[in-house]
Amino acid sequence: MGRPRDFTHENDAFTQAETRECAEQRSTIANGEASLRTYAQMCCMRTVDPTVGLDDTLIAAQPNHCMDNSDQKNLLSMTPEEFRRLGHAVVDWIADYRSSAAERPVSQATDPGGLLERLPMSPPAQPEGFEAVLRDLDEIAERHLVHWQHPNFFAYFPSNGDLSAVLGDMLSAGLGVLGLTWESAPALTEVEDRVCEWLRQMSGLAPEWQGVIQDTASTCSMIALVAAREATTRYGAARDGMQHGDAPLVVYASEDAHSSIQKAATLAGFGADQIRSVEVDDCRAMDVGHLAACVEEDARRGLRPCAIVATTGTTTTTAFDPVDAIAEIAERNGAWLHVDAAMAGSAMILPECRDLWRGVNRADSIVVNPHKWLGVSFDCSVFFVRDDEHLVRVMRTDPSYLRTAFDQRVKTYRDWGVALGRRFRALKLWSLIRTHGTERLQQRLRRDLANARWFAEQVEAAPQWRVLAPVQLQTVCIRHEPEGLEGDALDRHTKRWLDAVHGTGRAWMTPAKLDGRWMVRVSIGALETERAHVQELWRLLREAVA
Numbered sequence: 001m002g003r004p005r006d007f008t009h010e011n012d013a014f015t016q017a018e019t020r021e022c023a024e025q026r027s028t029i030a031n032g033e034a035s036l037r038t039y040a041q042m043c044c045m046r047t048v049d050p051t052v053g054l055d056d057t058l059i060a061a062q063p064n065h066c067m068d069n070s071d072q073k074n075l076l077s078m079t080p081e082e083f084r085r086l087g088h089a090v091v092d093w094i095a096d097y098r099s100s101a102a103e104r105p106v107s108q109a110t111d112p113g114g115l116l117e118r119l120p121m122s123p124p125a126q127p128e129g130f131e132a133v134l135r136d137l138d139e140i141a142e143r144h145l146v147h148w149q150h151p152n153f154f155a156y157f158p159s160n161g162d163l164s165a166v167l168g169d170m171l172s173a174g175l176g177v178l179g180l181t182w183e184s185a186p187a188l189t190e191v192e193d194r195v196c197e198w199l200r201q202m203s204g205l206a207p208e209w210q211g212v213i214q215d216t217a218s219t220c221s222m223i224a225l226v227a228a229r230e231a232t233t234r235y236g237a238a239r240d241g242m243q244h245g246d247a248p249l250v251v252y253a254s255e256d257a258h259s260s261i262q263k264a265a266t267l268a269g270f271g272a273d274q275i276r277s278v279e280v281d282d283c284r285a286m287d288v289g290h291l292a293a294c295v296e297e298d299a300r301r302g303l304r305p306c307a308i309v310a311t312t313g314t315t316t317t318t319a320f321d322p323v324d325a326i327a328e329i330a331e332r333n334g335a336w337l338h339v340d341a342a343m344a345g346s347a348m349i350l351p352e353c354r355d356l357w358r359g360v361n362r363a364d365s366i367v368v369n370p371h372k373w374l375g376v377s378f379d380c381s382v383f384f385v386r387d388d389e390h391l392v393r394v395m396r397t398d399p400s401y402l403r404t405a406f407d408q409r410v411k412t413y414r415d416w417g418v419a420l421g422r423r424f425r426a427l428k429l430w431s432l433i434r435t436h437g438t439e440r441l442q443q444r445l446r447r448d449l450a451n452a453r454w455f456a457e458q459v460e461a462a463p464q465w466r467v468l469a470p471v472q473l474q475t476v477c478i479r480h481e482p483e484g485l486e487g488d489a490l491d492r493h494t495k496r497w498l499d500a501v502h503g504t505g506r507a508w509m510t511p512a513k514l515d516g517r518w519m520v521r522v523s524i525g526a527l528e529t530e531r532a533h534v535q536e537l538w539r540l541l542r543e544a545v546a
């Protein structure tokens, strides 16, 4: 790839006078009196026509890609014929991007604002044609993105976008339908209904669970806590809301719960004083003894336990809170139990993993993110509830313009969450499962589990390297601990070797704090990650500390 391209408008209408002025400015630039950046800024400010007399090495040749303006039909939108031609180009672009992923650095240093300063300051007044977008993407993808679908991506959690799901997403957008009611797009509701049922069966959940697809786990957890609040207050929202008397409601989650739980509780109306951070045990799972003590103490003080959030697969270490024991406490105290299985929910398509969330059928709600490890392109979170009637009663709206003759006989998914307009997200999950079948999905997840075990074994066997938390699934928390190095010095060492590995462009990981000290999470499970990539990572890590 040559030098960065500036994203200038390509077919802007310039007046004759402006063109003369531009010619002078161009000659100034040609004389070396202004930088390329200045030139680009002038282009963006429309003081220079970017397409006249420019060296091709600065800005690629600019054919006129506008749609044919003589055809009135083309003036206001892209025609299906145009779409057919360009759509093929888009699919080619994505296929090329994916198939060449391993050849490029997984990430590279880019300055904040580095792209922004080259983007046009204002929108084009004249059509530039879709090809301009694809050329922009060449530059954006090459220089300004971390490549999440790269086989050497070991950061965060996998956010796998299997290409079957990408196609499902395209179909969803292409159909352009909106689920406001069942009647507004009957298949949208019914495919969603069925594919959630598929996921329920695949995950070994009891038949009473009902699913709905939302955007993210954060949204699902917020809905769960609103539902919990309404269960405890016996639909207080229909009266005085959270001002329901003198017994404030309390939410409990472990200190390792995802930050979205705190946010969800806040948005659901719980004050910070009413959100308990329960201690974790040596395996970083919720300490049930401490949970019981917190609930007891709150009850003694006249507070009401409202919801307990159990995380199965915490973000930092993939620890599993003991759902069965937590369910016991929830049931005893009349509290809602929400299970955040955003990441580890995917693992439950493997029967051998299900013991990790034993007791889950005693919960009231669960969130699973098929847009993580399972392979559905972001975004796709499935929210399961056991009492869908309760959820609908909490979330229901009934304006006259949305009433239909079918309302009593069908699912109305807008009443299962926040959004009114719902897109055909189910097609992504549907495409993934239909394309691969459950067994191939299981096979991929087992491959990743075996790779994580192999990696953990190497780390454990190597002098001065440590695995810091039990490896429950595919995430391994590691630190290199040279003798005599501790405290801030150890943190600096961790940061140094992590930067060194990132600097190679051959791997990307996420640092996180564990017990106040930095460590590195190695999250294995991108679609294309094979054992060879994990072996390469292990070699890079050892070289970085040598």
Ligand SMILES: Cc1ncc(COP(=O)(O)O)c(C=O)c1O
Residues within 6 Å of the ligand: 157, 215, 216, 217, 218, 219, 258, 260, 311, 313, 314, 315, 340, 341, 342, 343, 369, 381
């Ligand atoms: C355990 C857990 N819960 C919730 C979330 C938030 O997910 P989302 O981005 O879908 O809101 C994450 C994200 O990684 C997570 O790991």
